[in-house]
Amino acid sequence: MATTKELSVEDKLRALYDLQLIDSRIDEIRNVRGExxxxxxxxxxxxxxxxxxxxxxxxxxxxxxxxxxxxxxxxxxxxxxxxxxxxxxxxxxxxxxxxxxxxxxxxxxxxxxxxxxxxxxxxxxxxxxxxxxxxxxxxxxxxxxxxxxxxxxxxxxxxxTQKEETFLTEKSSEYEALIEERLLAAYKRIRKSVINGLAVVSIERGASAGSFFTIPPQTQVEIAARKKIITDEHSGRILVDAALADEEKEKMQNLFSKI
Known part of the structure; x- marks a missing residue:
């Protein structure tokens, strides 16, 4: 894998979304244990x-x-x-x-x-x-x-679940190492501030996932271009386009299925 300095904005977005998918899966496992x-x-x-x-x-x-x-x-x-x-x-x-x-x-x-x-x-x-x-x-x-x-x-x-959680926790650390400190700190801060722990979300039907606020068309074009990190002005979440999200979901599903 490339080092943090070599990552393009698109690579950063992919790494962030992958990290989100991994952390969300860890959240699911821990929710099963509940209280x-x-x-x-x-x-x-x-x-x-x-x-x-x-x-x-x-x-x-x-x-x-x-x-x-x-x-x-x-x-x-x-x-x-x-x-x-x-x-x-x-x-x-x-x-x-x-x-x-x-x-x-x-x-x-x-x-x-x-x-x-x-x-x-x-x-x-x-x-x-x-x-x-x-x-x-x-x-x-x-x-x-x-x-x-x-x-x-x-x-x-x-x-x-222990085996899967241990594996995913190690993967989470690997992906965290790919992301620059400032961006990782922002990701963790957003995760803590939202109930469902989703800091990185995709665009669905013109709005950020889980939100009713529409993303302006020009902003959607910029998100799809993957040239800069863009956040939802209402929730503060980091936004990725649906195509990138689908690609990373498939990649992570393949990873999860190997556990």
Missing amino acids: LPLEVEDLEDEVAGLSTRLEKFKLDLVSIEDQIKAKKNAIEEHQAAIKRYTEQQKNVRNNREFNSLTKEVEFQELEIQLAEKQIKEMKASIEHKKEVISSSKEKLEQKSTHLKHKKAELNDIMSE
């Missing part, structure tokens, strides 16, 4: 988030159960203290010592009541967390199954 890659990515994040949440709940359960054990041990210590203070009351020498020990017993009893109340609350918390864990497990299983199916769907599409 699947994003869906898979979102599901992976959701599954990871649910798994992390589930593990946190399990750790919370262990922590609460440890706290319950600590409270039960404390209750045993308080009961032992009550027993000790009660025994000491039998040997007191005056009412002041008896009352002091009575206050200690009452304090220990209050501590036992508080610990029992906290144990009751923690047991209720355990039951609640067990319910949340159960529903989280169910949700995780559903999301994991959905993710598995979506991944399989994506892999099927990828296996069918």
Whole structure:
């Protein structure tokens, strides 16, 4: 193939239109995949988030159960203290010592009541967390199954189209190398600015493809002459004549059929 400097305007137009046909084919392939890659990515994040949440709940359960054990041990210590203070009351020498020990017993009893109340609350918390864990497990299983199916769907599409997309991406780079930097930058800018990604279009029935705006006859003659790069004043797209477009479409179809 000729280098960029050796390209005539017609060669540039052909290279641009070929690049457009290749990029449009890549667009079609990616459109087939649609939102699947994003869906898979979102599901992976959701599954990871649910798994992390589930593990946190399990750790919370262990922590609460440890706290319950600590409270039960404390209750045993308080009961032992009550027993000790009660025994000491039998040997007191005056009412002041008896009352002091009575206050200690009452304090220990209050501590036992508080610990029992906290144990009751923690047991209720355990039951609640067990319910949340159960529903989280169910949700995780559903999301994991959905993710598995979506991944399989994506892999099927990828296996069918990956070879063609790789080939076309390489060809796109080859054709980009033929086009001067300024013109290539304009092509890419136009592609980004239009919904269908068409930066180079042919003349159809006196108008640019996909447009209702008629191209003046004199401009059509200039486009057909292939002596300069002409753009549609309404859309900014680069224009080529129908004959050139048909020739390049046939050439690209032959290329695509070999994949």
